[in-house]
Ligand SMILES: Cc1cc2nc3c(=O)[nH]c(=O)nc-3n(C[C@H](O)[C@H](O)[C@H](O)COP(=O)(O)OP(=O)(O)OC[C@H]3O[C@@H](n4cnc5c(N)ncnc54)[C@H](O)[C@@H]3O)c2cc1C
């Protein structure tokens with residue numbers, strides 16, 4: 032099971048790459064754990080270079096956050112280049128921008144070579160001023176963009192109502208695509224090159240052994256490999272070191288019909304924090320789709336998803352009065368690295384285990400970077416981009432963020448031990464509702480399904496014990512500490528947790 036089991040369905044529909052669960056032990060050169068854009072990109076690069084690759088996923092193939100993305104492909108930092116330069120220095124910021132632009136080019140080349148038919152388009156990206164933000168930010172970002180080597184053109188006005196004079200930067204040569212069509216093309220190419228896929232095969236441990244790696248699955252099967260790549264969005268092999276350097280945020284998206292040509296095909300995002308992001312997707316019969324996203328909040332810290340979607344819709348309709356009917360609404364989670372760059376490379380302290388995580392709202396390009404960087408590490412032992420994305424780095428300039436994000440974790444451990452429940456009794460729960468209920472020293476994550484059946488599980492996240500929170504929009508339990516998500520009945524949907532929420536002794 033993975034996040035495809037959440038209640039909402041993104042605009043891309045359900046992934047449909049067939050694969051059976053793994054039944055027995057096997058040996059392979061490289062085992063890739065996780066079949067999102069990161070895992071698939073690594074598997075594709077290695078399989079194309081002649082490596083024997085096996086891809087495992089805890090649920091359906093390609094059913095992770097990549098199936099819930101909005102797939103802007105941009106080499107502009109969503110934290111802004113001024114902030115990135117301050118945090119990581121000019122050389123790293125330049126290298127990051129260069130690698131992200133190279134990732135877009137790599138996706139473009141791969142989809143062309145594979146005839147992927149995944150709606151890939153090179154389009155402009157626009158950063159525009161939100162009225163609530165300091166107007167100097169646009170000029171400052173123009174200067175910072177030049178410093179990191181990204182072409183930006185200053186302009187006034189956007190093709191949105193009321194934004195005719197809004198200051199903006201235009202970034203040429205950004206891109207977008209249909210993420211699931213792209214992953215389907217990668218999976219076909221990986222299979223043709225001899226790669227194997229196993230779905231519904233949760234990995235429970237990844238250990239270096241005898242000069243290689245031993246990967247154990249929940250069914251008891253073991254995979255022996257020379258190298259393992261943990262591309263599970265939130266790493267399932269790491270308990271602390273990376274998780275303390277990133278934080279999970281939930282973000283929302285909604286798609287509308289729109290008459291073709293009403294809004295030029297481009298990427299749009301504003302300077303608000305959290306920012307709004309907008310793109311188009313080709314439709315049929317002269318009707319395209321406009322997707323708007325944003326309204327992010329720390330996972331588990333808010334449970335008003337429907338209101339956030341309405342707020343996105345209102346914001347968009349004010350700017351695009353020709354917006355048609357809503358097609359679908361959904362949400363997902365992104366992992367924000369405290370020093371603004373993802374963690375991609377050798378897992379700290381290990382030789383043959385690699386990791387890709389912390390890709391913020393830029394996981395598409397980070398996934399393609401992971402493909403190139405990790406393939407270089409495995410095939411050639413080094414990558415010019417390794418220092419930029421080094422997973423073991425100490426983010427010394429991000430101490431403020433480190434303390435802030437880890438204070439949230441401390442608060443949530445304490446909440447499990449000391450806080451009151453949200454309801455006094457399970458009797459108050461209506462069908463489809465979940466809530467935390469105190470029971471003596473413990474707390475219970477209680478859910479009543481549509482048939483009235485009550486399910487009660489421990490409310491302590493099985494990763495490190497934070498208290499989970501009910502998410503009524505997706506009908507799942509979210510852990511605010513490091514991003515685990517569980518089904519209403521307590522099954523894991525998203526790591527780093529591996530085990531389901533604990534049973535309650537009756
Ligand atoms: C609403 C939304 C909008 C976004 N918009 C953008 C955007 O415009 N541009 C952009 O670049 N990024 C965007 N992102 C971010 C981007 O979608 C993600 O960063 C990216 O998809 C992450 O890819 P991944 O391969 O790391 O993870 P995933 O796609 O989540 O893949 C990880 C896989 O690992 C599997 N797994 C987990 N645990 C285990 C285990 N124990 N054993 C086996 N398998 C396991 C999961 O089932 C999953 O299939 C957005 C995200 C959301 C939610």
Ligand code: FES
Pocket residue numbers: 492493494495496497510511512513514515526527528
């Ligand atoms: S994800 Fe780490 S404690 Fe829940």
